[in-house]
Amino acid sequence: MSINLTKVATVELVNEINRRLNCNEKKETRTIFFGPPGAGKGTQAPRIRDEFCLCHLSTGDMLREAIRSGSDMGKKAKAIMDAGKLVGDDVVAGIVAEAIRKPECKKGFILDGFPRTVNQAKILDDLLAKQHVRINKVINLKIEDDLLVKRVVGRRIHESSGRTYNTFFDPPKVPDRDDITGEPLMKRNDDTTEKLITRLQEFHNKTKPVLNYYGNKVVDIDA
Secondary structure, three states: OOOOHHHOOHHHHHHHHHHHHHHHOOOOEEEEEEOOOOOOHHHHHHHHHHHHOOEEEEHHHHHHHHHHHOOHHHHHHHHHHHOOOOOOHHHHHHHHHHHOOOHHHOOEEEEEOOOOOHHHHHHHHHHHHOOOOOOOEEEEEEOOHHHHHHHHHOEEEOOOOOOEEEOOOEOOOOOOEOOOOOOEOEOOOOOOHHHHHHHHHHHHHHHOHHHHHHHHHEEEEEO
16 A cells, blocks of 8 residues: 655655664564563563564453454454453464564564463464574563552553543543543453462463573563
């Protein structure tokens, strides 16, 4: 699709040119953000993405989009997520394999939410080996479970803008209303204490071994 550059402000064009020149000088890097639900992966990853010209691949966002679209994969994912379980490798791996080939991932990527098991990590390594690249770093966000419960159960989202609030730590001025638009805030169906406990049990039992798998590539950060 062609773009009429006469309708684009000069400042915007110059900024975009400078951004692309800066990105060309960045080293390629492929990173995994690792941690339990609510640890802050979705908050920190975009900041690193912009700094190092990477693409941010959130499997959670991609799965939710599939669910909204009502596709076969989305229906399958919804049933699993509604039960508080982790989505299977067959669903997630296909999404990731397609995403890492996109042009915006040329300089690398940040994976947020995948891999969650050693089997998924091996699948990812196989996918990357076919492209003659590998994972460089695994950022492990560490946090206590009781703090996670408040972060997740108290989370409220303004869907159209992505603004987030927390009823415990950062409440909106008017309960359940966005500060800017006054529109209703959304609470995700799986943001309940019961489902979070199930997800944390899954995390501790199945996904922590991934840290051992990546060994000295892991960097611990207090979240």
